[in-house]
Ligand SMILES: O=C(O)C1=C[C@@H](OP(=O)(O)O)[C@@H](O)[C@H](O)C1
């Protein structure tokens with residue numbers, strides 16, 4: 001039985017004011033657990049995201065024999081190197097997490113035992129050929145459903161050989177899977193991306209004493225590598241902060257401060273777009289944690305104008321497109337989002353779910369082949385009413401924020417999905433609505 005929860009979100013009608021600490025970055029939390037496990041010695045992680053996706057990674061690493069102690073958002077990982085991982089005696093459950101299944105496919109392909117990766121209904125619909133094919137080129141023995149295209153993925157790990165591979169899509173998950181395989185492979189692995197995807201794996205690898213050379217879109221690493229445990233501090237998740245930035249931009253006279261948010265430039269394309277739209281975003285108190293830029297974000301409500309969003313910027317704001325679409329409903333003019341076909345293979349087809357659900361509550365928005373067109377009407381309120389996250393956390397939170405400009409409350413169906421990346425979302429939204 002799937003537990004389905006309807007949650008009602010209601011804008012308070014008042015300006016949003018206050019200071020918030022965002023939950024830990026999801027991409028960095030996954031990688032901290034995986035690298036802590038394959039390194040030698042103790043790794044501590046401060047600010048680990050206790051969202052369902054990262055918990056899936058944590059449980060998978062435990063099932064592979066790694067000892068991980070938890071105390072709130074603090075982890076202590078007792079890493080024993082790649083050799084310390086052992087054959088799991090059950091299917092590894094990745095839940096709803098694309099990052100978990102793809103990164104672990106690369107890791108497990110080079111380890112000398114049998115393993116199976118499976119997850120929920122959404123994960124079994126997402127393309128896995130993009131990791132299976134290049135891993136097979138490295139000599140891996142792995143299989144997927146429908147001609148090696150979908151999960152479950154079963155793997156008979158073995159010694160691999162390096163490849164020189166051109167990724168067909170700008171995907172950090174594919175790049176990271178191949179890095180995790182390459183780290184265990186003798187010789188030079190070369191990966192060329194068609195566009196720059198998030199580089200958390202490269203930064204984390206260096207924090208653990210590993211080496212990867214990046215020039216433009218080409219990454220080179222020589223294996224095998226020996227990694228050493230370290231202390232990781234996880235910044236707040238920019239993708240979670242995006243929902244609060246949007247809430248402030250939709251609500252006149254709002255002023256929010258979001259503390260210690262990760263500002264990795266491969267993640268913050270949304271800031272570039274918002275500045276073009278006329279938003280007032282200040283980045284203050286800049287620092288660096290384990291090679292990741294971090295700062296506080298100060299956001300004030302401002303009148304916005306429409307923007308064109310496409311090209312190389314898309315991978316840098318891919319997870320923020322649903323919330324950018326909502327922001328664009330409040331901007332003067334027509335916003336066009338293009339080159340975003342990758343959205344069709346996320347937890348849902350996010351082009352369709354964003355357009356259908358925003359339309360349902362009152363937005364003027366159209367679907368296109370590779371994106372969407374949003375007709376902005378500043379000050380025009382939505383009707384609100386029922387809307388469906390379709391089991392997609394980012395759609396659920398976008399709809400909840402839309403309640404800020406809706407007459408009736410927005411009732412989000414399958415709102416439990418929000419806990420995938422932001423379990424404290426509802427409470428923190430309520431905190432600034434008071
Ligand atoms: O590597 C990661 O942590 C992620 C990479 C992106 O996916 P792709 O690699 O499929 O673009 C992103 O959408 C996802 O939320 C997290």
Ligand SMILES: C=C(OP(=O)(O)O)C(=O)O
Pocket residue numbers: 026053096097098099100319346347394421
């Ligand atoms: C696409 C996402 O995650 P994943 O691919 O890890 O499921 C996301 O968090 O928006």
